[in-house]
Structure formats: structure tokens, C-alpha cells
Amino acid sequence: MPLLVMKFGGTSVADLGRIENAARKVQREVERGYDVIVIVSAMSGKTNELVGWVEGTSKLYDAREYDAVVSSGENVTAGLMALRLQEMGVPARSWQGWQVPINTTSAHSSARFVSIPRENMDAKFAEGFKVAVVAGFQGVSPEGRITTLGRGGSDTTAVAFAAAFGAERCDIYTDVDGVYTTDPRITDKARKLDKIAFEEMLELASLGAKVLQTRSVELAMRYKVRLRVLSSFEDTDENSGTLVCDEDEIMESKVVSGVAYSRDEAKMTLVGVQDRPGIAAAIFGPLAEAGVNVDMIVQNISEMDPNGPTTDMTFSCPTNQVLRARKAIEEAKAAGTISYADLVEDADVAKISVVGIGMRSHAGVAATMFKALAAENVNIKVITTSEIKISVLIDRKYMELAVQALHDTFDLDKVG
Amino acid sequence: MPLLVMKFGGTSVADLGRIENAARKVQREVERGYDVIVIVSAMSGKTNELVGWVEGTSKLYDAREYDAVVSSGENVTAGLMALRLQEMGVPARSWQGWQVPINTTSAHSSARFVSIPRENMDAKFAEGFKVAVVAGFQGVSPEGRITTLGRGGSDTTAVAFAAAFGAERCDIYTDVDGVYTTDPRITDKARKLDKIAFEEMLELASLGAKVLQTRSVELAMRYKVRLRVLSSFEDTDENSGTLVCDEDEIMESKVVSGVAYSRDEAKMTLVGVQDRPGIAAAIFGPLAEAGVNVDMIVQNISEMDPNGPTTDMTFSCPTNQVLRARKAIEEAKAAGTISYADLVEDADVAKISVVGIGMRSHAGVAATMFKALAAENVNIKVITTSEIKISVLIDRKYMELAVQALHDTFDLDKVG
Structure with missing residues (x-):
């Protein structure tokens, strides 16, 4: 079965209505014949609330406890998304980091992936589940404690799953509809790019284009994961958004892309x-x-x-x-x-x-x-x-x- | 090292100030020479918010996803309590149900305890941790999914830990200062009881006295766990509150207790x-x-x-x-x-x-x-x-x- 990874950021799952909207996009891909791994962020604002509580409790906090607290926002969204998909008749279940498991280093609050074994999740797909909803941004350390990847880590979670499961594509749904030649607020001549090479995206991301986390682009480049950026808030089809891909896939590239x-x-x-x-x-x-x-x-x-x-x-x-x-x-x-x-x-x-x-x-x-x-x-x-x-x-x-x-x-x- | 279980309900950890207040009570017991297992509920209102989201997503919800979502409130409090204790210089860490592990049946949303192996937590006490802060109300099923015990389950978690670890006593901190001969709102002659027998407490609990969950009293009676009910909001000492205990401990008992x-x-x-x-x-x-x-x-x-x-x-x-x-x-x-x-x-x-x-x-x-x-x-x-x-x-x-x-x-x- 071809497999797709779809990632929804905080504004895309900010409330029950938006979760439903995101779930419909997932349902459509299932109807097209895909198994889907969905990566979700916390509902927007929730992570900041949790961080505020941690910092209000302890200035020089223990990063292990920070991670245990702050990771809970994604768990909530994952459960709600699975419930919404079930409600639509799509066989789905949620996965927390330790359940997969998403093995990371012990560097709490800035952990790096070590491995994502496929056995548990593959067994569930084999049982008939069509969608695995994964709490983004988190993992589990060799000591069995919850880790987080640092802010924006859910993009990186998505790319890591796409690499581990050989996904056909990794779709990052966000609040913009793609990558532009420049910021449309500066000039209305700015044009959405259909494709952009990993290296270009990496330079743009590190230059402050906030569409993707630098780290997720690096990972996608290393594992040749085709990454697509597109809007949660528009009707989208297989040609929407911007594809971030190997430069070989870009037939005619301009001297300057952005x-x-x-x-x-x-x-x-x-x-x-x-x-x-x-x-x-x-x-x-x-x-x-x-x-x-x-x-x-x-x-x-x-x-x-x-x-x-x-x-x-x-x-x-x-x-x-x-x-x-x-x-x-x-x-x-x-x-x-x-x-x-x-x-x-x-x-x-x-x-x-x-x-x-x-x-x-x-x-x-x-x-x-x-x-x-x-x-x-x-x-x-x-x-x-x-x-x-x-x-x-x-x-x-x-x-x-x-x-x-x-x-x-x-x-x-x-x-x- | 003598061991105490202390449980704080939702109103006792409703905000960062109350968590600090509760942490001071824990610190005092550590200073008296106890190792302490602290059981915490979600901050008051949080569980209802989570339940509202689940019910807003799916009327006939999958109880496994309900549990995954609703259990997150306790995880937040456990992390914050551990951080506050660390800030006070008390070596503490948080434990989620799957980390202990708290093994339960697969009856989601009304799971029952199967076993609480002591190895992991004992190893941490041996390393020098003085306090284990455990997320109440939750456990893990044989399938590796998160379970919950039903509302009010944190009292039961506390008694189960007291039984499993042979605690000297299980102190339930709540918003009343003990068990009374009758409701003080009905007569100002109502008197706080120093001691009450398990059987009496069980009858009173099932008659609607909301001080303790019936199930936690049953469990305490079966394992002879001395249970004390006392106030989070008052200065308390070793004689505060009401001790729920075996009738043998009650020297002279009246014909009618309440x-x-x-x-x-x-x-x-x-x-x-x-x-x-x-x-x-x-x-x-x-x-x-x-x-x-x-x-x-x-x-x-x-x-x-x-x-x-x-x-x-x-x-x-x-x-x-x-x-x-x-x-x-x-x-x-x-x-x-x-x-x-x-x-x-x-x-x-x-x-x-x-x-x-x-x-x-x-x-x-x-x-x-x-x-x-x-x-x-x-x-x-x-x-x-x-x-x-x-x-x-x-x-x-x-x-x-x-x-x-x-x-x-x-x-x-x-x-x-």
C-alpha cells in the first residue's frame, strides 16, 4: 500500500473545527488508496501555556520534567484527531512517542532521532488501520523518559517518519500555501514556486523564511524525502503548494529562485x-x-x-x-x-x-x-x-x- | 526508609501557587525522614476541558482515545510538582503510568489495577531520589495503551501505591479537613472524627459523603492501608484530619459514628x-x-x-x-x-x-x-x-x- 505522511501544525489544529477540516484532508488521501501517517502539533497556544507553567515553577528547570509537561499538548491533539477520523469512518488510532517507539538521544528539549522501528505500526496497518496519528515533537530516551526535539520539531518528526516508512511524499500543511519567490507582503509580484530544491529551501529557511524548520529540510535532503508545503485552509489537490525536492526533479531552474x-x-x-x-x-x-x-x-x-x-x-x-x-x-x-x-x-x-x-x-x-x-x-x-x-x-x-x-x-x- | 503516600486532588493543585503549597507539605515529610510517593490529579477544570473536547469530537467515542487524551492533565501536574520540589532542593522526579508501569486491565475508562511492580521506582529511590510524583488516575493496558480508572480514580491510585510499597500511611489531601459526624452545613454541632473504621467510611462514602471514592476505601480495607483525610489548605501535622483504619485501632467506638x-x-x-x-x-x-x-x-x-x-x-x-x-x-x-x-x-x-x-x-x-x-x-x-x-x-x-x-x-x- 503506498504511504503518505501528512503533518498539521498548531494553527491547523487550533480547535475542534480545524481538526475536523484537517481530518477531511486525511480522509481524502485514504480514499485515494493511501495508508497515512499523520503528525500533529499541539493546538496553537497550548505549548506556550505549558512552557509558561514550567518557567513559572522553576527558572533553571530540569529539562526532563520540561519535556514530560510540554509534550502533553501533542498527545491531546493526536487523540482528538484519531477520534475525528473514526467518526468519519476511517480506521485510525493515536500513537505517543513511547508507543511507536520514537527512539531519540537523551538530550532533553533538543533530542535527536536515533531510530523509529516500524514493527508496531506496521502490525497495526496490517490489522486494517488506515491512519496512524502520531504526536509530533516528542520521543523517548534510552532511559525511558519523554524527550522533545525543540520548538518546531513536528516538521522534523514528519520527515523522519517519511524516511523510516519510505513514504511517497511528506505533506506539511501550514498557514501559507507554499514557498514564494519572496515575501508577498513586500511585493505583489511575489510568485508561488511549484518546486524548489532542498539546498535552496535550506538557505531560505536559515535566512528566516518561516515555512519549514531548517532541521527538517536537512533531514529531507539527506534521506531524499519529497516534501510538500501547502495550505490547511484551502482546498488542495495533488498539484497544490510547493514541492521541495531533489534538484534532479526540477527540469528548468532559474539562476535565482528567491x-x-x-x-x-x-x-x-x-x-x-x-x-x-x-x-x-x-x-x-x-x-x-x-x-x-x-x-x-x-x-x-x-x-x-x-x-x-x-x-x-x-x-x-x-x-x-x-x-x-x-x-x-x-x-x-x-x-x-x-x-x-x-x-x-x-x-x-x-x-x-x-x-x-x-x-x-x-x-x-x-x-x-x-x-x-x-x-x-x-x-x-x-x-x-x-x-x-x-x-x-x-x-x-x-x-x-x-x-x-x-x-x-x-x-x-x-x-x- | 519509611515510606508515605500523599495524594493531592484537583483543587489542591489548581494553580502554580497551590502546587507550591502542596510541595511544601511533601518537603516537610521528607525532612521528617520519609521517602514519599506523591499522587496528583489534574489541575481542577482541566479534565473537564479535555472531556469536553473528546465529546465534542465524537459522541460514541473510542474509550482508548478518550483515555489517551484525558490522562494528559495528570501528566502536566506531575511534571510541575516534580519541578517545584526540585526548586525547593528535594530530589524528585515525575512518573507517568507506563513508566512505573501501573499495569491495569484493558477496560478503558474504568480499568482496574493488575500490578504495580516496584523495581523501577525502588531503583530510583536507591539512587537518592526522595520523592516520586505519580500521575494519578491512569495506567497502561497489556496492549501498551493508556488506560484510566474512571473519575476520582486518583484516590484509588494512591491506595494502590500504598499497598504495593507497604507505605506507613496514605494521606489524602483535599478541600475538607476530615470526616465529620454529619454535614456541618446541617448542624454546627457536627464534629470532626479523629478515627473512623473502614466499614463505616465505606457506608458513608456510598451514602454520598464525597470525601473519598468508595473504591479507594474498599481497596484500603482489603490491604489494611491506613488512610488519612486532611486539608490541603491548612497547616497540618501528624494528628490532623481523620484516620480511616481497621476497627482494631479504634479503642472506644460509639454505637453510632455518623x-x-x-x-x-x-x-x-x-x-x-x-x-x-x-x-x-x-x-x-x-x-x-x-x-x-x-x-x-x-x-x-x-x-x-x-x-x-x-x-x-x-x-x-x-x-x-x-x-x-x-x-x-x-x-x-x-x-x-x-x-x-x-x-x-x-x-x-x-x-x-x-x-x-x-x-x-x-x-x-x-x-x-x-x-x-x-x-x-x-x-x-x-x-x-x-x-x-x-x-x-x-x-x-x-x-x-x-x-x-x-x-x-x-x-x-x-x-x-
């Missing part, structure tokens, strides 16, 4: 840093320890000063981490592990990225991008590149303008 | 029932099938009529089941399985009971009771007796008066 942005970026520059081997580690070690998420890093060429070579070191981080970053750097200077002339902050920048696997085989994408920005008088402050991505930092006030210009330049509103 | 009442009773009489072998079964079979909870039954002596012997058959049931009872009886008459001259209803009666193990060795308790009621001009409509209980039905308007008179007559306001 333009992403991240609004709340800050740029910090250490001017006149004494340049010596190990200086980067001396700067970024303390920042990492302070929990600063450093993104882009640029180091200029050295200049010769009377006291030895110096350089400028620039990095970006989220705006709300600037104070923490400054403290870490000033402490490192006070401790004598680094020395610099000045620390310059610019908290009013945004990051714009163009992403596309076509870049690998096309020269001149960067030049085209820079020309387009120059034509709009947008000054580029920092540049970094990867194999399939070019990112720049610009003044935040030009962000919308830059996204629109690049979307036009790379013809993203046109199909094919 | 007066119980049940307000919403109805009396129904079948007048001129054709008396023949099997007539009782022909009447009460259909009533049972219709879900009528028949309580007292009285059959008068037969009279000889021209058409054969006839009798009057009287029974009592809750007021809100009168319509259902009438329907069942009239259908039986229409079907020809019973015949009677008239069906007389009296929906304005109350039941008054006096309970005491001392009755076994004292004659004349019934006579004393009837005399006291006669002195107040209270007419007795039906009488039934058991070894340690005498119950009467009277007009409802005399209920308070009768309770007060009997409380005085048997000197229940006086100690010893």
Missing part, C-alpha cells in the same frame, strides 16, 4: 584590530560563549602600523544581541586577549539574499545583483557568498526597495 | 402487584436495563385477592430517574411481564442513615432512632438495615430536623 531578507540585523566593526594568528578565535570565542548568533563575518586586508599589522573585523548579529556582543568584546579587551582602536556599531541594517542552485553554473550573478542595487542608489555595506547564495547588508530603510529591485532584475515574477 | 443523608430521593410503589415467583426480577430487571439506580427495596407481605396473592413493592431511586423508571415499568406492564393495580410516586423524600460499627454489639439502636424521629413528628416511610447502618426515607422537608435530632440523640457532638 529573494530573502532579514530585517533586524546589526553590524559591528572592530577597527584597528591587532592582526596575529588566532585573533578571529579570540574575538568570536567569547561571542559564542555569550550566546551571540554571529552570522556574516568579513575581515579586511591588513595594514602595516608602527606597532605591527592591523585589520578591521566586521560581523553581523540580530539587533537585540548588540548589547550582549559589546559586553563580551569589551571584557575580552579588558582581559587583554584582544586589542582594537574602536568598536563601531550600526544597528540599522538589513540583510538581503538571493538564492538559487542555478548560480553554480552561471557566472555574473553577483555583478547583476550589485548593479541592480547601485541603480537604486543602495549602498552595500558587507557582502558574503556561498555556492548558491549571495547576501548583502544594506541600510534598513532601503530593504523593501532592494527586494523589489532584485525580484524584478532576476525575473522572478515570470514562470520558467 | 449521620448521613441524601436529599434527592424518590419513592415509587407498585400497588397490588401480582405476587408470584420471579416477580422481583421481572420488575427490577427492566429498571436496571434502563439505567435506574435502585437503592432501597421493600416488599410487603402478600394479601389474598380473588385473583391470587398480591403485594405492594416499594423502591427508591434518585429524583431525576423517576421518569425513566416509570417508562420502564409501564413498558413491562404493556409487555405483560408484570401486572399491578397502581403506580404511586413520591418524589419529595430524603434518606437519612445512621452508621456505626458499634451497632453490631448494641441492641436497640433502631428503636432509639425511630423514637427520636417520632418525638419530632417525623413519619418514616421506608426502612432498610444492614449490619452497621439503618436507613429511613422521610419527607424531604424534615430532613435537616431529622439529622439534627439524630445527631443529638446519639451524642455525636461529644468526644468518646
Whole structure:
């Protein structure tokens, strides 16, 4: 029997009406001849309520108890979804993590999958059950305690089941109808993509496109799980949404598939840093320890000063981490592990990225991008590149303008 | 290490503040040198919310899914209680039913205990944990699915753990401070009992005293678990509350320990029932099938009529089941399985009971009771007796008066 994995997030199961709506989508796939594994999140708001209770009880909480409490929201949804399917005449039952079992590491609150043995669930499909409703986001440790995967983990649960059971596809139902060339709130020329390659989706996810968890895309890429993003709130058919797949499945890919942005970026520059081997580690070690998420890093060429070579070191981080970053750097200077002339902050920048696997085989994408920005008088402050991505930092006030210009330049509103 | 079981009901863990309050009571027992098994209910209101969702999803729900959903409330409280204890420096962890495991039958929503193996929990006590916080009301079936024990099942969980672990005592913390000689709302002479025998508590519980679940008292009696009822909301010490124990522990017991009442009773009489072998079964079979909870039954002596012997058959049931009872009886008459001259209803009666193990060795308790009621001009409509209980039905308007008179007559306001 062909098998499908379908995942419904918190807003898609927010109340009994939405659970019924989701159940109808499952029923339709059963009627098409599929066995279905459904992965559900907690009803939206429930996980936050549970987290609030844990944090209200204990600031430095025991992660094992956190997991035991917080995982309960998904158990409720799984039971309710199974009941709704039964009510529709679809043979279904719920599964909690320990019942499958979903074996994970003991890293509570950020556990990783170890194995998902098929025996128990396969036996139930063989008995005539058509749907297994699995509580997402959770697993069980080797010690027999409940683990969770970290926020957004239900996407990852879905992909892991699709891999373990050789599912034909893993459909992620959410509150948007697919992956767009850019944010439709920035330009109405934004176009939904029919297909996108894993690598592109991974770059977009890590750039802040909130459609899929980065980790679930990584897992899908590794196990070649065809992943589809589509809307819970619209009528959908086999062509709906966006398919995230191997690039071989994408016949004609554009040079650039999408333009992403991240609004709340800050740029910090250490001017006149004494340049010596190990200086980067001396700067970024303390920042990492302070929990600063450093993104882009640029180091200029050295200049010769009377006291030895110096350089400028620039990095970006989220705006709300600037104070923490400054403290870490000033402490490192006070401790004598680094020395610099000045620390310059610019908290009013945004990051714009163009992403596309076509870049690998096309020269001149960067030049085209820079020309387009120059034509709009947008000054580029920092540049970094990867194999399939070019990112720049610009003044935040030009962000919308830059996204629109690049979307036009790379013809993203046109199909094919 | 001596071991104590402590159980906290829904109102005792209704919010984080009350969980903290309950945790302090646990901490105090640990400081006294006890290992403690804590049984918790769901935060008050949570179970009803979950039941509402299940019933809103499916009227004729699958009890296995009902149990999977409804048991989640206790898991949340167990985790929060463990966290609060840790925060106070008490080594504690939570246990869900399947982790212990609490083995039950497969009778979902009304499962019965099969076994509670001690190995897992004993190993944790040996590692240095002082408190095991157990989610009440739940267990796991031989098929590995979550079961529940039926409403109020957490009291029963507590007694079962006390029996399995040989606990010194099982303390049931609730919203009243003990068991009273009668309802303090009826007479301010009502007195809290220091001790009460299992058999008496069982009669009082089944008469509607809502302090303890009948089933938990039965279990405690069978395994000789000393059970104490005391308040969550007061400062308590080793003498607080009421101890429910074997009658051997009660040095001097009064003839009557308590007066119980049940307000919403109805009396129904079948007048001129054709008396023949099997007539009782022909009447009460259909009533049972219709879900009528028949309580007292009285059959008068037969009279000889021209058409054969006839009798009057009287029974009592809750007021809100009168319509259902009438329907069942009239259908039986229409079907020809019973015949009677008239069906007389009296929906304005109350039941008054006096309970005491001392009755076994004292004659004349019934006579004393009837005399006291006669002195107040209270007419007795039906009488039934058991070894340690005498119950009467009277007009409802005399209920308070009768309770007060009997409380005085048997000197229940006086100690010893």
C-alpha cells in the first residue's frame, strides 16, 4: 500500500473545527488508496501555556520534567484527531512517542532521532488501520523518559517518519500555501514556486523564511524525502503548494529562485584590530560563549602600523544581541586577549539574499545583483557568498526597495 | 526508609501557587525522614476541558482515545510538582503510568489495577531520589495503551501505591479537613472524627459523603492501608484530619459514628402487584436495563385477592430517574411481564442513615432512632438495615430536623 505522511501544525489544529477540516484532508488521501501517517502539533497556544507553567515553577528547570509537561499538548491533539477520523469512518488510532517507539538521544528539549522501528505500526496497518496519528515533537530516551526535539520539531518528526516508512511524499500543511519567490507582503509580484530544491529551501529557511524548520529540510535532503508545503485552509489537490525536492526533479531552474531578507540585523566593526594568528578565535570565542548568533563575518586586508599589522573585523548579529556582543568584546579587551582602536556599531541594517542552485553554473550573478542595487542608489555595506547564495547588508530603510529591485532584475515574477 | 503516600486532588493543585503549597507539605515529610510517593490529579477544570473536547469530537467515542487524551492533565501536574520540589532542593522526579508501569486491565475508562511492580521506582529511590510524583488516575493496558480508572480514580491510585510499597500511611489531601459526624452545613454541632473504621467510611462514602471514592476505601480495607483525610489548605501535622483504619485501632467506638443523608430521593410503589415467583426480577430487571439506580427495596407481605396473592413493592431511586423508571415499568406492564393495580410516586423524600460499627454489639439502636424521629413528628416511610447502618426515607422537608435530632440523640457532638 503506498504511504503518505501528512503533518498539521498548531494553527491547523487550533480547535475542534480545524481538526475536523484537517481530518477531511486525511480522509481524502485514504480514499485515494493511501495508508497515512499523520503528525500533529499541539493546538496553537497550548505549548506556550505549558512552557509558561514550567518557567513559572522553576527558572533553571530540569529539562526532563520540561519535556514530560510540554509534550502533553501533542498527545491531546493526536487523540482528538484519531477520534475525528473514526467518526468519519476511517480506521485510525493515536500513537505517543513511547508507543511507536520514537527512539531519540537523551538530550532533553533538543533530542535527536536515533531510530523509529516500524514493527508496531506496521502490525497495526496490517490489522486494517488506515491512519496512524502520531504526536509530533516528542520521543523517548534510552532511559525511558519523554524527550522533545525543540520548538518546531513536528516538521522534523514528519520527515523522519517519511524516511523510516519510505513514504511517497511528506505533506506539511501550514498557514501559507507554499514557498514564494519572496515575501508577498513586500511585493505583489511575489510568485508561488511549484518546486524548489532542498539546498535552496535550506538557505531560505536559515535566512528566516518561516515555512519549514531548517532541521527538517536537512533531514529531507539527506534521506531524499519529497516534501510538500501547502495550505490547511484551502482546498488542495495533488498539484497544490510547493514541492521541495531533489534538484534532479526540477527540469528548468532559474539562476535565482528567491529573494530573502532579514530585517533586524546589526553590524559591528572592530577597527584597528591587532592582526596575529588566532585573533578571529579570540574575538568570536567569547561571542559564542555569550550566546551571540554571529552570522556574516568579513575581515579586511591588513595594514602595516608602527606597532605591527592591523585589520578591521566586521560581523553581523540580530539587533537585540548588540548589547550582549559589546559586553563580551569589551571584557575580552579588558582581559587583554584582544586589542582594537574602536568598536563601531550600526544597528540599522538589513540583510538581503538571493538564492538559487542555478548560480553554480552561471557566472555574473553577483555583478547583476550589485548593479541592480547601485541603480537604486543602495549602498552595500558587507557582502558574503556561498555556492548558491549571495547576501548583502544594506541600510534598513532601503530593504523593501532592494527586494523589489532584485525580484524584478532576476525575473522572478515570470514562470520558467 | 519509611515510606508515605500523599495524594493531592484537583483543587489542591489548581494553580502554580497551590502546587507550591502542596510541595511544601511533601518537603516537610521528607525532612521528617520519609521517602514519599506523591499522587496528583489534574489541575481542577482541566479534565473537564479535555472531556469536553473528546465529546465534542465524537459522541460514541473510542474509550482508548478518550483515555489517551484525558490522562494528559495528570501528566502536566506531575511534571510541575516534580519541578517545584526540585526548586525547593528535594530530589524528585515525575512518573507517568507506563513508566512505573501501573499495569491495569484493558477496560478503558474504568480499568482496574493488575500490578504495580516496584523495581523501577525502588531503583530510583536507591539512587537518592526522595520523592516520586505519580500521575494519578491512569495506567497502561497489556496492549501498551493508556488506560484510566474512571473519575476520582486518583484516590484509588494512591491506595494502590500504598499497598504495593507497604507505605506507613496514605494521606489524602483535599478541600475538607476530615470526616465529620454529619454535614456541618446541617448542624454546627457536627464534629470532626479523629478515627473512623473502614466499614463505616465505606457506608458513608456510598451514602454520598464525597470525601473519598468508595473504591479507594474498599481497596484500603482489603490491604489494611491506613488512610488519612486532611486539608490541603491548612497547616497540618501528624494528628490532623481523620484516620480511616481497621476497627482494631479504634479503642472506644460509639454505637453510632455518623449521620448521613441524601436529599434527592424518590419513592415509587407498585400497588397490588401480582405476587408470584420471579416477580422481583421481572420488575427490577427492566429498571436496571434502563439505567435506574435502585437503592432501597421493600416488599410487603402478600394479601389474598380473588385473583391470587398480591403485594405492594416499594423502591427508591434518585429524583431525576423517576421518569425513566416509570417508562420502564409501564413498558413491562404493556409487555405483560408484570401486572399491578397502581403506580404511586413520591418524589419529595430524603434518606437519612445512621452508621456505626458499634451497632453490631448494641441492641436497640433502631428503636432509639425511630423514637427520636417520632418525638419530632417525623413519619418514616421506608426502612432498610444492614449490619452497621439503618436507613429511613422521610419527607424531604424534615430532613435537616431529622439529622439534627439524630445527631443529638446519639451524642455525636461529644468526644468518646
